[in-house]
Every structure is written in C-alpha cells, then in structure tokens.
Amino acid sequence: MHPSDADLVRRVREGDADSFAVLVERYYRRSLRFALRMLGDRADAEEATQDAFVRAYRSLDRYEDRNRFQAWLFQILVNQCRSVLRRQRTRERLFVPYDFAAELVGSEEPEDRHWSAAVQRALLQLAPPLREALLLRCVEEQSYEEIAKATGAGVSAVKMRVKRARDRMRELLQESHSVG
Amino acid sequence: MSDERWKAIERELKREVRPDPEAVARILTRVHAPAPAGRLARAWRWLTRPRQVMVSPLAGMASAAATVLLVTLPLLMHSAAPLVEPQVAAGVAAAPASGDTLQSVQFVLVAPEAARVSLVGDFNDWDPAATPLRRTTEEGVWSVVVPLQSGRYLYAFVVDGSTWVPDASAPRGPENAFGAPNSVVLVGENT
Numbered sequence: 001m002h003p004s005d006a007d008l009v010r011r012v013r014e015g016d017a018d019s020f021a022v023l024v025e026r027y028y029r030r031s032l033r034f035a036l037r038m039l040g041d042r043a044d045a046e047e048a049t050q051d052a053f054v055r056a057y058r059s060l061d062r063y064e065d066r067n068r069f070q071a072w073l074f075q076i077l078v079n080q081c082r083s084v085l086r087r088q089r090t091r092e093r094l095f096v097p098y099d100f101a102a103e104l105v106g107s108e109e110p111e112d113r114h115w116s117a118a119v120q121r122a123l124l125q126l127a128p129p130l131r132e133a134l135l136l137r138c139v140e141e142q143s144y145e146e147i148a149k150a151t152g153a154g155v156s157a158v159k160m161r162v163k164r165a166r167d168r169m170r171e172l173l174q175e176s177h178s179v180g
Numbered sequence: 181m182s183d184e185r186w187k188a189i190e191r192e193l194k195r196e197v198r199p200d201p202e203a204v205a206r207i208l209t210r211v212h213a214p215a216p217a218g219r220l221a222r223a224w225r226w227l228t229r230p231r232q233v234m235v236s237p238l239a240g241m242a243s244a245a246a247t248v249l250l251v252t253l254p255l256l257m258h259s260a261a262p263l264v265e266p267q268v269a270a271g272v273a274a275a276p277a278s279g280d281t282l283q284s285v286q287f288v289l290v291a292p293e294a295a296r297v298s299l300v301g302d303f304n305d306w307d308p309a310a311t312p313l314r315r316t317t318e319e320g321v322w323s324v325v326v327p328l329q330s331g332r333y334l335y336a337f338v339v340d341g342s343t344w345v346p347d348a349s350a351p352r353g354p355e356n357a358f359g360a361p362n363s364v365v366l367v368g369e370n371t
C-alpha cells in the first residue's frame with residue numbers, strides 16, 4: 001500500500017525529509033513533461049522543474065491538505081515556467097525546430113517523429129496563457145478550479161482559454177498536415 | 181478535424197518524456213541543503229551592518245522619518261519584515277480581500293527622493309504604467325494595494341521610470357535579462 005500524498009506531506013512536516021523523496025519520484029516526470037511542453041527546451045525545463053520542487057519543499061507549511069498536492073505543486077511550477085518564459089522572451093531566444101521526439105520515450109518511426117515535432121511546434125505557437133491552460137486541462141486533467149488557482153485567471157477565462165487553445169491547435173496542425 | 185484527430189493530438193501531448201536520471205538526486209541535494217536566511221534574519225543583518233552614510237540636512241530629516249516608519253510599518257501591515265536599502269525601504273503585506281481567493285497585497289517602498297514609483301510584476305505584465313504607487317506621506321512612503329489570487333509572483337519597483345529596485349525584504353527571484361534582480365511574493369490562502 002503506497003502512502004498517500006497527504007501522508008507523505010504530513011511526515012515531511014514532522015521532520016521526515018526523506019518522505020519528500022517519494023513525492024519527488026512520484027511527480028518529477030509529469031512536472032518535467034509540463035515544463036518541457038511549456039518551454040520547448042530541455043535545460044530550461046529541468047531548471048524550472050527542479051526549482052519548483054525546491055520551492056515546494058520550502059513552502060510546505062503553506063500547503064493545505066484539502067488541496068491535491070499535485071495541483072498545489074503545479075501552481076508553483078506554472079510560476080517557475082512563467083519566469084523562464086520571460087527570460088526566453090527577453091533574450092530573444094529562437095525556437096529552432098528540432099527533433100522533439102528525442103525528448104520522448106518511444107517513437108522510432110519517422111512518421112511518428114514528424115508528428116511529434118509538428119505537435120510541439122504548434123503548441124509553442126500558442127500564447128503562453130493558452131498553452132498553460134491546455135496542458136493543465138488536457139494533459140494533467142486538472143479541474144477548471146485548480147487551473148484557475150494555478151494561473152490566476154477566473155474559471156470562465158480558463159474555459160475560454162482551453163477552448164481557444166484546442167481550436168488553434170487544430171488549425172495549426174491542419175495547416176501543418178496539409179503543407180507537410 | 182474529427183475528434184479522432186484531437187485524440188491523437190492529446191495522446192501525443194500526454195506521452196512520457198525522457199527523464200534526466202540525476203534530476204531527482206539533484207533536487208534532493210538542494211532540498212537538504214541549508215535553507216537561505218529568512219527575511220527577519222536578513223533584515224537584522226542589514227540593520228546592524230556598519231555603514232557610512234552622507235546625507236543633506238533635508239534628506240536627513242526624511243531618513244529619520246523613514247526610520248520611524250520602518251519600525252511601525254510591520255505592525256500596521258500585520259506582517260512583512262522591515263527592509264531597507266541605502267536609499268529606499270520596501271515591504272509587502274497581505275490581507276484577505278473580498279472574494280474567495282483574492283487577497284489584498286500591500287506593496288510599500290520608502291523612497292524619499294523619488295518623484296514617481298511604480299510596481300511591475302507577473303500580475304501586470306511588467307508594465308511600468310499599470311500600477312503606480314501613491315506617495316502616502318511627506319517623508320516618501322509610497323504604497324499600493326493590489327488584489328492577487330493565491331500564487332507566486334515576481335515583482336520589482338521602478339523608481340522615476342528607470343531605476344529597477346527589488347524589495348529587499350522579500351526573497352530574491354531570478355534576475356531579468358538586464359541583470360536586475362526581482363523579488364518574490366507568495367500569496368497563499370492563509371497569508
């Protein structure tokens with residue numbers, strides 16, 4: 001029987017720092033996935049993810065049990081990613097298309113790799129607020145309320161962002177499909 | 181485009197990413213490292229640090245008034261360490277506002293010489309024109325209250341339209357592209 005997130009948080013608060021390792025193991029991969037999708041860059045994604053866990057650990061006394069740990073962690077992660085995005089914008093980073101499939105587990109077929117690159121390219125063309133909302137809803141399957149809390153937007157704004165993001169992704173991938 | 185197509189997009193987005201095998205160990209190493217000093221400790225170190233200050237008589241009067249305020253501001257604001265930089269002092273405090281998640285966060289900067297001060301941060305898209313602070317006393321205490329939802333925000337003050345000033349009482353965030361430091365405020369439901 002695996003301990004619940006709430007049990008692990010309680011143990012960490014009681015001084016058992018090793019229990020935090022279980023939480024990191026449990027959420028590192030999906031946190032990295034979110035950051036990598038958001039930022040499109042492996043080094044930036046690793047930095048944002050690792051910083052988010054460190055900040056979560058240091059803010060654990062502010063975590064409330066009635067919230068899901070993952071949703072709370074993602075609030076911090078969203079902010080870390082925003083910080084990196086600002087830096088990316090100001091250093092005029094160019095999103096050079098690269099083999100995004102190399103960042104993913106599996107996917108050896110050329111057709112799959114082409115598709116992986118196209119999806120990530122489309123995602124990076126979305127405005128960051130749309131990208132955030134889409135990933136939190138469609139990939140992390142968070143509730144609209146959780147997303148509102150993580151992003152600082154209202155619930156109705158989040159719903160609108162998810163819808164617009166999906167529509168835009170469809171358009172972009174339609175174009176990409178017909179061109180490519 | 182059919183729903184099948186959207187499902188294919190979603191499946192792709194959900195694919196597992198290749199992890200860095202050393203990342204978890206790195207996170208745990210950082211977590212177990214000593215935490216940085218808290219606001220009070222840092223503010224105390226600053227207050228007790230020997231320094232030489234040269235001021236004009238007028239600025240001296242303003243500084244004396246600012247010092248009094250620095251002692252009283254934390255009481256007025258419920259929280260916030262007194263914090264000071266040689267020319268300015270700042271602080272941030274949060275109190276519940278109406279609504280379930282919005283909280284009123286007060287940002288304070290003591291800048292006697294400033295003609296105008298504004299707040300830039302994640303919450304206003306770093307727009308120096310969006311959130312001006314109001315000079316609330318003759319002595320140069322500038323303040324603004326911003327309703328914020330729970331979350332972590334980076335911010336800084338902009339003095340006279342050009343000088344970027346972090347909040348010395350708050351944790352430092354990453355520097356911006358020009359090397360200027362930002363501050364961090366965490367707004368939680370209990371703050």
